[in-house]
Amino acid sequence: MDSLKKRIMYVNRRAPYGTVYALEALDVVLAGAVFEQEVSVVFLDDGVYQLRRGQNPAVLNMKDFSKTFGALPDFDVMYLYVDEESLVQRGMTARDLIEVPREDDTDAVTLISSTDLSSLMDQQDVVLQF
Amino acid sequence: MDSLKKRIMYVNRRAPYGTVYALEALDVVLAGAVFEQEVSVVFLDDGVYQLRRGQNPAVLNMKDFSKTFGALPDFDVMYLYVDEESLVQRGMTARDLIEVPREDDTDAVTLISSTDLSSLMDQQDVVLQF
Amino acid sequence: MKFNILVNEGPYTHQASDSAYQFAKAAVNAGHEVIRVFFYHDGVYNANRLSAPSVDDRDVVNQWVRFADEYEIDLAVCVTASLKRGILSDQSALRYGKNVDNIEKKFQVAGVGYFIEGSIIADRTIVFGD
Amino acid sequence: MKFNILVNEGPYTHQASDSAYQFAKAAVNAGHEVIRVFFYHDGVYNANRLSAPSVDDRDVVNQWVRFADEYEIDLAVCVTASLKRGILSDQSALRYGKNVDNIEKKFQVAGVGYFIEGSIIADRTIVFGD
Amino acid sequence: MLHTVNKSSSEKSTLVSCLRLAADDADILLIEDAVYAAMTGTQTESIIQSALARYQIYVLEPDLECRGLDKSRLISGVKAVGYDGFVELSVKNSAVHSWL
Amino acid sequence: MLHTVNKSSSEKSTLVSCLRLAADDADILLIEDAVYAAMTGTQTESIIQSALARYQIYVLEPDLECRGLDKSRLISGVKAVGYDGFVELSVKNSAVHSWL
Numbered sequence: 064m065d066s067l068k069k070r071i072m073y074v075n076r077r078a079p080y081g082t083v084y085a086l087e088a089l090d091v092v093l094a095g096a097v098f099e100q101e102v103s104v105v106f107l108d109d110g111v112y113q114l115r116r117g118q119n120p121a122v123l124n125m126k127d128f129s130k131t132f133g134a135l136p137d138f139d140v141m142y143l144y145v146d147e148e149s150l151v152q153r154g155m156t157a158r159d160l161i162e163v164p165r166e167d168d169t170d171a172v173t174l175i176s177s178t179d180l181s182s183l184m185d186q187q188d189v190v191l192q193f
Numbered sequence: 194m195d196s197l198k199k200r201i202m203y204v205n206r207r208a209p210y211g212t213v214y215a216l217e218a219l220d221v222v223l224a225g226a227v228f229e230q231e232v233s234v235v236f237l238d239d240g241v242y243q244l245r246r247g248q249n250p251a252v253l254n255m256k257d258f259s260k261t262f263g264a265l266p267d268f269d270v271m272y273l274y275v276d277e278e279s280l281v282q283r284g285m286t287a288r289d290l291i292e293v294p295r296e297d298d299t300d301a302v303t304l305i306s307s308t309d310l311s312s313l314m315d316q317q318d319v320v321l322q323f
Numbered sequence: 324m325k326f327n328i329l330v331n332e333g334p335y336t337h338q339a340s341d342s343a344y345q346f347a348k349a350a351v352n353a354g355h356e357v358i359r360v361f362f363y364h365d366g367v368y369n370a371n372r373l374s375a376p377s378v379d380d381r382d383v384v385n386q387w388v389r390f391a392d393e394y395e396i397d398l399a400v401c402v403t404a405s406l407k408r409g410i411l412s413d414q415s416a417l418r419y420g421k422n423v424d425n426i427e428k429k430f431q432v433a434g435v436g437y438f439i440e441g442s443i444i445a446d447r448t449i450v451f452g453d
Numbered sequence: 454m455k456f457n458i459l460v461n462e463g464p465y466t467h468q469a470s471d472s473a474y475q476f477a478k479a480a481v482n483a484g485h486e487v488i489r490v491f492f493y494h495d496g497v498y499n500a501n502r503l504s505a506p507s508v509d510d511r512d513v514v515n516q517w518v519r520f521a522d523e524y525e526i527d528l529a530v531c532v533t534a535s536l537k538r539g540i541l542s543d544q545s546a547l548r549y550g551k552n553v554d555n556i557e558k559k560f561q562v563a564g565v566g567y568f569i570e571g572s573i574i575a576d577r578t579i580v581f582g583d
Numbered sequence: 584m585l586h587t588v589n590k591s592s593s594e595k596s597t598l599v600s601c602l603r604l605a606a607d608d609a610d611i612l613l614i615e616d617a618v619y620a621a622m623t624g625t626q627t628e629s630i631i632q633s634a635l636a637r638y639q640i641y642v643l644e645p646d647l648e649c650r651g652l653d654k655s656r657l658i659s660g661v662k663a664v665g666y667d668g669f670v671e672l673s674v675k676n677s678a679v680h681s682w683l
Numbered sequence: 684m685l686h687t688v689n690k691s692s693s694e695k696s697t698l699v700s701c702l703r704l705a706a707d708d709a710d711i712l713l714i715e716d717a718v719y720a721a722m723t724g725t726q727t728e729s730i731i732q733s734a735l736a737r738y739q740i741y742v743l744e745p746d747l748e749c750r751g752l753d754k755s756r757l758i759s760g761v762k763a764v765g766y767d768g769f770v771e772l773s774v775k776n777s778a779v780h781s782w783l
Contacts (some may be wrong), residue, residue, distance in 0.1 A: 069573050076700065076783070078591055080649055081616030083336045087494055090533060095569035108700050109591050112619065117651035123341060124381045125649065148703075152593065154624020177703060185684055185706035189572045190780040191580060193461060193494065199443050206600065206683070208691055210749055211716030213466050217364055220403060225439035238600050239691050242719065247751035253471060254511045255749065278603075282693065284724020307603060315584055315606035319442045320680040321450060323331060323364065324674055331683070333463075335537055336495050338615045342589075345645070349666035355674075365466050365495070373539035375549040380537070407465055407510070409503035409555065419505040423553035425539065447673050450681040452589075454774055461783070468715045472689075475745070479766035485774075577773050580781040582689075596694050 069188040070101045075110035076192060079129070080120055085113050086128045088193040093131070096138035103187075104135065105180065107146045111153060114145065114160045114172060129161060136165045144175040144183070199318040200231045205240035206322060209259070210250055215243045216258045218323040223261070226268035233317075234265065235310065237276045241283060244275065244290045244302060259291060266295045274305040274313070326350050327445035328360045329438060331452030333368030334383035335376070340369050343451040344386055351394050358445050359397045360387070361438035362430070364452070367405040370398070372427035388429045399433045400426070456480050457575035458490045459568060461582030463498030464513035465506070470499050473581040474516055481524050488575050489527045490517070491568035492560070494582070497535035500528070502557035518559045529563045530556070585676040589615040589683070592627040601682045602634050610672055612664070614643040621661045622652055635660045643669060685776035689715040689783070692727040701782045702734050710772055712764070714743040721761045722752055735760045743769060 073092050079085040092104055106114055118129045135143065143163055150156065163171040175183070184190060203222050209215040222234055236244055248259045265273065273293055280286065293301040305313070314320060328347055332339035347357045362369050374384045391398050406415060409425070412432045416424040426432070442448040458477055462469035477487045492499050504514045521528050536545060539555070542562045546554040556562070572578040586605050592598040598613075598620055605611060611634065613621050620627055621642040634640060635658075644663040647654065654663050664672070673679050686705050692698040698713075698720055705711060711734065713721050720727055721742040734740060735758075744763040747754065754763050764772070773779050 071569070071572065074780075078594075078616045078619065078650070080646075081338050081589070081591070084494065087534060091493075091565050091569065094564055094566040097566060098569055098573055100569075100573065107704070108696070109594050109616070109619070112650065115651040117653070118649065119651065120649045122645045122648045123345065125341065126380050129651075152626040153619070154622060154626075154628070181704045181706050184704060184780070185709075187684075187780075188778055189578050190684075190778060191459075191572075191578070192781060192783045193580075193582065201439070201442065204680075208694075208716045208719065208750070210746075211468050211689070211691070214364065217404060221363075221435050221439065224434055224436040227436060228439055228443055230439075230443065237604070238596070239694050239716070239719070242750065245751040247753070248749065249751065250749045252745045252748045253475065255471065256510050259751075282726040283719070284722060284726075284728070311604045311606050314604060314680070315609075317584075317680075318678055319448050320584075320678060321329075321442075321448070322681060322683045323450075323452065326673070333495065333538070338589075342615060345666050346669060349670045350673075353667060353670050355670065365463065368498070368538065371539035373541050373546070373551050373553070373555060374537060375539065375541070375545070375551065376537040377533075384539075403507075407504060407506040408463070408498065409501035409505065409514075411503050411505070415505070416503070421503050421505065423503070423555065425503055425553065425555050447679055449673060449679050450683065452681065452683040456773070468689075472715060475766050476769060479770045480773075483767060483770050485770065577779055579773060579779050580783065582781065582783040594696055 068101045070186060071189045072184060072187045073104045074190060074192045075106050075113055076108045078109040078112045080125060084193045089128055089131055092140065093138055102140050103142055103144060104140055105144045108149050111145055111149045116159055116161050132161065133163050135163060136171050141165060141171055143172045144180065145172060146177060146180055147174045148177045198231045200316060201319045202314060202317045203234045204320060204322045205236050205243055206238045208239040208242045210255060214323045219258055219261055222270065223268055232270055233272055233274060234270055235274045238279050241275055241279045246289055246291050262291065263293050265293060266301050271295060271301055273302045274310065275302060276307060276310055277304045278307045324355045324447065325445040326355055326357045327441035327448040328357060329450045330360060330362050330366040330369060331364045333365040337453050339451040339453065340383055346449060357396050359399060359441040361441060362400040363404055363435060367400045367408055367410045370400045370410055370426050370430040373425050384427055388427060391429050398430045399437055400430050401435045402432045454485045454577065455575040456485055456487045457571035457578040458487060459580045460490060460492050460496040460499060461494045463495040467583050469581040469583065470513055476579060487526050489529060489571040491571060492530040493534055493565060497530045497538055497540045500530045500540055500556050500560040503555050514557055518557060521559050528560045529567055530560050531565045532562045585610045585612060585672050585679045587612045587614055587681045588617040591616040592620040592630060597682045598630060605638060607637050609638050610641065610676055611638045612641045612643065612669060612672060614646055618642050618646045618652060621657050623656050623658050628658060631658050685710045685712060685772050685779045687712045687714055687781045688717040691716040692720040692730060697782045698730065705738060707737050709738050710741065710776055711738045712741045712769060712772060714746055718742050718746045718752060721757050723756050723758050728758060731758050
């Protein structure tokens with residue numbers, strides 16, 4: 064690990080479509096990738112809905128940005144952490160989520176316990192919610 | 194009661210200052226008064242904080258609009274209904290609220306039970322939240 | 324039946340403007356009349372003709388303009404709410420010493436009382452907000 | 454210490470811009486450096502020079518401009534977020550075929566990566582939003 | 584009266600507040616981010632379950648579809664309607680109260 | 684880490700979410716509409732009461748004063764700070780996490 068790199072965590076807590084924050088937060092992750100920091104992206108609370116399978120915003124003439132999450136591994140974001148407790152609270156399981164394949168075909172979408180997420184969060188240099 | 198008049202209820206559910214909705218909602222009540230309808234103004238949930246005594250937004254260079262509630266009786270708004278349950282939930286009593294004297298010196302700020310508020314709400318022709 | 328519609332949030336950031344548009348279209352398609360769409364709070368940003376969304380997204384401002392053209396709908400923005408947010412007609416621009424205006428001409432500028440008047444004339448008033 | 458500040462909401466509607474301003478002032482007064490204030494989401498509306506608040510209210514846009522002048526603070530708005538919301542520099546106006554611009558000149562237009570760069574350079578990043 | 588709610592019940596208390604004050608036999612329509620509350624298995628499912636005894640509860644189908652929510656997983660008793668149904672509910676009831 | 688919360692705990696779940704994930708010994712600062720949560724007698728008082736065992740909790744005094752809230756009615760253990768204190772807390776902690 065390069066000690067000059069900063070650990071930057073993006074925390075997504077909002078449902079998609081009702082507001083634009085989810086979409087514009089993803090734009091920041093993509094734009095920030097050029098700086099090659101140590102980035103993690105977290106989906107917490109209603110943020111887990113952003114990764115839900117089968118979104119079809121075209122029905123309301125809105126942009127489907129859920130497909131863009133698939134590009135994150137190309138931008139060196141190798142983990143999309145999903146807070147497991149948030150999933151359970153919403154009656155969802157990993158099967159309800161889109162897959163984000165890495166180059167080696169493994170899935171970047173990774174469930175994380177609240178305890179582990181809490182520790183990971185605490186180690187960050189920058190934590191961003193939008 | 195003039196049957197041509199509409200019963201219009203303004204429901205204030207938001208705390209003041211964190212957002213502008215409370216201030217701009219009051220502007221609507223004042224501007225709407227010219228139409229001489231049957232108007233009631235309700236403070237519910239965090240909306241009860243709008244009537245709290247001793248506000249001093251000058252400390253943050255913001256506008257103190259809580260004084261403007263005092264003008265409502267001049268605009269024929271004779272009742273500022275405060276949901277009692279919302280007050281209790283916030284550890285407040287009528288003594289924590291500003292007074293809005295009518296011409297006869299009685300107070301327009303009136304506590305209302307949830308049951309009565311529910312009935313009153315159901316009788317309206319127009320209910321507005323901002 | 325006559326509908327009066329209020330939009331309290333700006334384009335893109337909240338779904339309110341999209342929802343109001345979908346509702347207004349459905350009302351007209353069902354043979355009803357939308358007598359007025361009034362834009363209040365951040366809703367006034369829907370009248371900003373400088374908006375330049377990306378080509379793969381909907382154009383919210385233009386959507387309203389085309390709808391108003393097709394069905395002769397009255398679009399109005401609140402003068403007070405729009406002044407502080409910098410949405411200016413040519414007259415306001417002149418009056419406040421700004422060298423340009425930015426309001427889409429299809430929107431008229433009116434006091435918020437115009438919305439209340441709409442709620443008196445109309446059979447139903449529907450609010451879309453945050 | 455170097456501070457990097459993000460403002461996610463427009464003036465007046467949410468307290469975010471006021472809070473960010475108060476924080477930035479306090480940081481400078483304590484001898485720290487505010488290296489950048491970046492405006493994202495509806496925060497780009499803070500750069501709208503057509504804003505004309507009433508005389509008894511604070512002027513949020515002007516507050517930022519005077520602050521930036523006095524302490525040589527770098528104010529930047531996100532280009533993507535501002536285009537769709539119609540906050541245009543003279544160059545953007547030209548490019549998108551709009552006949553006027555409305556951005557206060559003290560704000561530079563930049564990609565959102567400029568904010569992330571700020572968070573790497575600065576010792577602390579603070580976000581103010583809804 | 585028709586009451587509409589547009590916020591997620593796991594993030595905001597709007598739905599609870601609406602259900603506390605809506606009169607018996609009111610129609611409640613969930614739109615935008617409130618549609619998640621209509622799904623089975625969520626932590627707030629009991630709120631809707633008990634509300635169904637007093638109210639007719641509707642959910643806006645385009646908002647469901649937009650978010651990838653499957654009608655087959657709606658809480659039993661909640662009815663999905665389109666924007667045409669939203670308009671009909673507004674006509675049928677004497678007033679519309681949008682909880683914001 | 685310094686965590687800030689800016690929404691009323693009776694309207695939004697942000698404070699609860701923050702307290703679920705903030706690591707032990709973190710500093711929590713209530714600002715804007717979140718300052719109501721620092722007052723005694725509210726329905727959400729127990730949230731702050733139990734959080735005080737794990738965290739140091741601060742409240743922004745200008746936001747209290749703005750809203751007419753009296754420092755004498757703060758929950759015991761919650762410290763009021765000005766914007767200068769907010770800056771100091773940001774310096775003292777290695778990062779600031781604004782919960783929105």
